[in-house]
Amino acid sequence: MKYYDKIIFELSRPGRKGYELPADTYGNDALSHLPADLMRKGQPELPEVSELDVVRHYTNLSTKNFGVDTGFYPLGSCTMKYNPKINEEVAALPQFTQIHPLQDVKSAQGALELYYNLQKALANIAGLYEFTLNPYAGAHGELTGLMIMRQYHISNGDTKRTKIIVPDSAHGTNPASAMVAGLEVVEVKSKPNGSIDVEDLKPLLDDTVAGIMMTNPNTLGMFETEIMEIAKLVHEAGGLLYYDGANLNPLLGKVRPGDMGFDIMHINLHKTFSTPHGGGGPGSGPVGVTEKLARFLPNPRVKKLDDGTFIIETGEDSLGSISTFLGNFGVMMRAYAYILTLGKENIRNVGPLATLNANYIKESLKDDYLLPIEGVCKHEFVFDGLKDKSTGVTTLNVAKRLLDYGFHAPTIYFPLLFHESMMIEPTETESLETLDEFIEVMHKVAREARETPDLVKDAPVTTIVRKLDETTAAKNPILTYSSLMGK
Numbered sequence: 001m002k003y004y005d006k007i008i009f010e011l012s013r014p015g016r017k018g019y020e021l022p023a024d025t026y027g028n029d030a031l032s033h034l035p036a037d038l039m040r041k042g043q044p045e046l047p048e049v050s051e052l053d054v055v056r057h058y059t060n061l062s063t064k065n066f067g068v069d070t071g072f073y074p075l076g077s078c079t080m081k082y083n084p085k086i087n088e089e090v091a092a093l094p095q096f097t098q099i100h101p102l103q104d105v106k107s108a109q110g111a112l113e114l115y116y117n118l119q120k121a122l123a124n125i126a127g128l129y130e131f132t133l134n135p136y137a138g139a140h141g142e143l144t145g146l147m148i149m150r151q152y153h154i155s156n157g158d159t160k161r162t163k164i165i166v167p168d169s170a171h172g173t174n175p176a177s178a179m180v181a182g183l184e185v186v187e188v189k190s191k192p193n194g195s196i197d198v199e200d201l202k203p204l205l206d207d208t209v210a211g212i213m214m215t216n217p218n219t220l221g222m223f224e225t226e227i228m229e230i231a232k233l234v235h236e237a238g239g240l241l242y243y244d245g246a247n248l249n250p251l252l253g254k255v256r257p258g259d260m261g262f263d264i265m266h267i268n269l270h271k272t273f274s275t276p277h278g279g280g281g282p283g284s285g286p287v288g289v290t291e292k293l294a295r296f297l298p299n300p301r302v303k304k305l306d307d308g309t310f311i312i313e314t315g316e317d318s319l320g321s322i323s324t325f326l327g328n329f330g331v332m333m334r335a336y337a338y339i340l341t342l343g344k345e346n347i348r349n350v351g352p353l354a355t356l357n358a359n360y361i362k363e364s365l366k367d368d369y370l371l372p373i374e375g376v377c378k379h380e381f382v383f384d385g386l387k388d389k390s391t392g393v394t395t396l397n398v399a400k401r402l403l404d405y406g407f408h409a410p411t412i413y414f415p416l417l418f419h420e421s422m423m424i425e426p427t428e429t430e431s432l433e434t435l436d437e438f439i440e441v442m443h444k445v446a447r448e449a450r451e452t453p454d455l456v457k458d459a460p461v462t463t464i465v466r467k468l469d470e471t472t473a474a475k476n477p478i479l480t481y482s483s484l485m486g487k
């Protein structure tokens with residue numbers, strides 16, 4: 001069966017066409033170089049449509065989704081900030097997009113310089129010695145960082161250090177990456193305010209501990225005030241500290257993970273450094289380390305020689321290669337443009353504004369939504385559902401109702417510490433007007449939950465698809481275009 005046998009081109013009409021052939025870049029006899037058995041025997045079966053059909057089809061499809069360019073996206077833990085369009089222009093420069101990873105490095109010096117400079121800028125921001133930009137995402141960075149941790153202990157002959165301490169509030173990727181890296185996960189409890197319980201940590205620290213994974217501010221958006229004490233305890237026990245940098249946004253240019261005592265960290269360029277994300281990529285999860293760990297960083301690496309030229313190098317003690325070539329270069333270009341357009345002076349404003357926005361929403365809504373942890377949060381915070389739960393309206397219902405009002409839902413049912421978690425992160429890029437509109441709608445939904453609960457339970461009603469049966473959607477997803485999808 002041909003792959004298109006099942007596809008119905010419902011817009012196709014015989015003979016209709018709309019195309020423009022690209023200039024013949026390879027010369028007229030290009031086809032004569034192709035082996036005859038690879039040549040197509042008949043016409044391809046393609047939809048026959050006019051240019052206008054194509055324009056309308058794709059333009060209509062593009063409006064069926066929700067993105068940060070279409071509306072407010074307070075998805076906690078994801079830092080869905082606006083991605084400035086200048087980053088896109090930079091990333092599209094043909095001088096970079098036309099480079100082939102296998103071409104002579106002498107002819108790709110600009111790209112290597114960008115890699116090197118970005119790596120240095122991140123090291124400055126993080127307070128660490130050196131970064132690799134090769135990993136493709138935060139979780140991939142975690143895996144890379146934990147492999148470095150293991151390699152470090154093994155190189156010291158310390159082979160029984162196989163345990164990694166992870167807080168019970170951690171993002172799911174933390175224990176998952178630890179398992180893939182061959183480490184055994186030991187959970188440390190949080191105190192009621194969400195921070196690590198140092199007394200619970202102490203008895204876990206022995207000579208089988210490879211290290212601890214933490215994020216600060218933690219998953220509840222609260223700063224771990226005892227971090228210096230925790231770092232001291234873990235280091236005294238011979239372990240290393242891994243920083244999950246997904247929550248770096250509120251600290252940017254103000255506080256450095258390296259100064260807090262962390263030895264290894266990843267940064268999600270697609271969160272903190274404003275490159276687009278969602279839909280599975282492409283992302284980038286650079287990993288930074290202290291000087292003593294730099295020799296374990298993955299291959300290949302970009303080095304600067306004394307004469308100012310750049311080379312690609314493979315280190316002998318490296319844990320090996322974790323990506324094809326140097327990683328997702330387009331994402332690096334966007335992040336580099338973002339850092340340069342902000343500059344040292346303005347990067348310091350990111351954290352305070354993100355923090356102010358989160359606290360503004362939190363304080364404005366806590367009369368209607370249950371705030372389990374009082375006090376000043378950093379870039380995000382968690383509600384435990386509606387305060388008044390008497391009508392049975394859940395966090396899921398509220399999230400779906402927000403879609404009807406044109407807002408993306410917050411992160412829901414994470415962290416697992418509360419039954420009705422609703423995690424809100426506005427980021428620094430939203431205006432006061434947008435925050436006020438969101439607050440007004442959240443109050444309105446709470447009022448609906450009291451007065452007309454069925455309306456909220458039936459939501460969403462204005463979206464392309466209504467509430468999905470999540471089990472069926474996960475087990476039997478329909479991922480192809482369907483003309484039955486609403487207009």
Ligand SMILES: *Cc1c(COP(=O)(O)O)cnc(C)c1O
Nearest residue numbers: 077137138139171173244246268
């Ligand atoms: C997003 C996130 C991750 C994972 O990052 P990906 O780039 O999605 O792989 C890890 N930890 C936290 C706290 C996160 O928010």
